[in-house]
Amino acid sequence: YAFFSCYSLTSVEIPESVTSIGDGAFTGCKSLTSIVIPNSVTSIGNGAFYDCTSLINVVIPNSVTSIGFSTFENCTSLKSIVIPDSVTKIESHAFYGCSSLESIIIPDSVTSMGERVFYDCFSLTNVVIGNGVKSIDFYAFQNCTSLINVTIGDSVQIIYCSAFGNCSSLTNIVIPNNVTEIDDKVKIRNVLISVSDKTGLDEFVKKLVC
Secondary structure (H helix, E strand, C coil): CCCCCCCCCCEEECCCCCCEECCCCCCCCCCCCEEECCCCCCEECCCCCCCCCCCCEEECCCCCCEECCCCCCCCCCCCEEECCCCCCEECCCCCCCCCCCCEEEECCCCCEECCCCCCCCCCCCEEEECCCCCEECCCCCCCCCCCCEEEECCCCCEECCCCCCCCCCCCEEEECCCCCEECCCCCCCCCEEEECCCCCHHHHHHHHCC
16 A cells, blocks of 8 residues: 555556565555556555556566556546556456546456455446356346447356346357356346357347347
8 A cells, every 4th residue: 555545646656676566555546547557566565556547557567477456446537548568367246337448459468356346437348358267157247338348258167147237238149069067146138149050049139049
């Protein structure tokens, strides 16, 4: 919590000597609009930029391997973020309430993505989930009411309860053949559902349309 609630702080340049950004380091810095994260940083801690409501763009360097719990939660002005191929884990709530975020690509390097990770991202329209993620956790994209298209990587095997709950604009979702379990509470209505091999499409429809 090194700079906790420094309300007048507008920009930060972190030197190359820093290897990690600690938990809550910039929590509540409501005037912070930009930050330069150097290639020396390997991890971004829990809630590091929580409630930085003026933060617009963030580029995460290729050195970062994990994004912590609630790292960018409630960054309501955040419009874009690039997740590099070095990241293997995105913790729960990482982008919860990033209501201006418009699109996201989860790279193949990511193998774990927590629950409610993009909850209440109201402006999110397109999502690509790479070929590393094994499951889409509870409420991962709940209330992403502008979400139209979702592409799910071949590695995904399980889609949990309300992963796409209340995604009222969702019209197209591509589900790979490797998916073996879809929670019976997954609620997706009026969606064009497809699988990479058309075999079993009817069964997917029966399980998905509630």
